[in-house]
Amino acid sequence: MNDEDLSFHRRIFYDALWSRVRALPLEEAVLEVNRWCHEQASYQAQDERTASPLTVYRNACGRCGEESAFLVSALRSVGVPARQVYVPRWSHCDDNHAWVEVLCGEQWRFLGACEPEPVLDRGWFNAAASRAVLVHSRTFGKGTSPIHGPLVSYMDGVALYNQTGRYAAVSERVFYVTRGGLPASGAAITLQILNEAHFHPVARLIAGPDGAARLDLGAGDLWVSASLDGLEAEGLCPREEHQFTLELTADTSSDCWSAFDFRAPDAAPPLPPLGEVLKTARHQVLAHGDALRQAKMNGWYRGDDPILKAARGNWEEIAHFLGKDNNPLRRRLLEALSPKDLQDITAESLEGFLSTAAPYENLYPAKLFDSCLLCPRVAHEGLTLENKSPAVARVAELRARGIPARLRALDGAPEVWRDGAFHGPEGERWGTLRLSKPPNTALSYRLDWSLARRKGGGWQPLDPAPTWEGKTCTLPLPAGLYRLTTSARLPSGDQLAAEIEVKIVPTETVFLPLFLREITLENLLYRRALPPIPAEDCPDVLAALVRPTLLFWLEEGGEPTEHILNELSAAPDCPPAAFFLRGGASLAQPTLAALLTRNSQIQVFYDDWAYDLEAISRLLGTDPERPPLAVVWDGKGRAVYAASGYSVGSVVLLKRILRQIECQ
Known part of the structure; x- marks a missing residue:
């Protein structure tokens, strides 16, 4: 589907699913497969290496790119055409997202992976997707069927297809490149989005005979660069400009600060809320899936060894490697690996890495040996005895010869240990x-x-x-x-x-x-009076709060809520906060429970969660179907900021606004 590790999983998934879906209509079968995926795995932040669908299944977790590859694999295993779709970078917030499309008849429908909804074309990301500049799918090899959609690019055997119009309002954008005022046919054009304070490429195009490339895109600003024969040009393409021209020159550099606004597309109106029957059914499906997944996890290692705990569903393989003999290098090798490595590496591969490194143990200090010889991990490559990129292969080759080597954290350049220090490329100044x-x-x-x-x-x-x-x-x-x-x-x-x-x-x-x-402050805030918010044993929560506070309606266990809780956990200081939960059972959710244990600044209330969430969301202009809801309350009866769903850095922004309110 993307860059995930390959695995032999289809027979396993088919055997688990076929009896559940064989008699169902297509759309209901798709929903049932996603329910099964939710029973098997849920969202968890991971490193950049994309685990295989089988690893996600065995370890009951994955990030969105891994969950979506898992769902696509499960659907394909029972004969349902499916693909991963991907926003390479959001414009309105940092990071990206992936989900799944299925072919129902001649129409592509979508759903969030491992996030079961009672109907198709619905997910927490609906509003976010309506603000996308580009949504694409991919095939390996250039597909010829119109079912794939409009081609964006074909490079290195990978074709990208434009799916943006299914999610967002789009218009044709034309990018012209000229040289000396004439069309620069063949110029390479890169479209970029400002994300994480960096211009991330989202599409690479080639100018045609008229010096232009065309693409239907969402209504957001773009940073556009072009190059041909050593000449270059770049600049900001405002979202209202549907035709944009760059003139190639020999030097585009500037030694002065250049300020600019980078504007995101506007969101589409929120979807109508689910009816009560569908809401109840959704809640029951989520609770049932959570219970089954937890039961599976309860069958894993239950002792105190942190390595075997981190190995999750792969713990028996790791225990087999550890138990072969008393060589202390075995544990040191495992301690050098990431948790994700522990979750899918085989004992056979570990034996190979151990035997390659062991002869050099006494030649170097222990810390250097463990990190740059014993550890097989170089970057984010798959942990096999074969490596891919030239830089990774170079480091692996040096380590196999007993020479400590690594990739430089700054830029990924190979470094070699020599004369008591690491050295980068020869001649570098x-x-x-x-x-x-x-x-x-x-x-x-x-x-x-x-x-x-x-x-x-x-x-x-x-x-x-x-x-x-x-x-x-x-x-x-x-x-x-x-x-x-x-x-x-x-x-x-x-x-x-x-x-x-x-x-x-x-x-x-x-x-x-x-x-x-x-x-x-005016860039950020509005002031809107809030109605009384009743809770169990508290007729008016706002009246009980005595200072500006962050209010959160949390869908514990949901992916966006997990992100919010993780950001709160990672913050060095927790702001005053009130959590609105469905009931006391919510406190069993591990991420939430751990956060509450560490922070006395957080008050917990139980209320009619769904009703209050919808009422407050609609009052403040946010989407009630996209929990969690976060509100900055000024301590004087007014909301000054609200956001539903999740964006990277949400908690940082909420804390920043709260501090400004406290200082007023």
């Missing part, structure tokens, strides 16, 4: 970038700012692991051209951004103050 920021300003990398290096006609995002000392940050960097981007996202999803290009030369230091666009 370094300079320094020293940044400064306003005092008392907390910044998050890939949320508020990012750094990229010019490489191969594009920009490579970097991971410099910045550490601020007071208001300065010093970054040693290889000589070259860099782009620094800042972004401040508004509740509307729009961004106040700026970018600058900086040249780093060997042995010299460049001093650069960060340009951070200012967000005013």
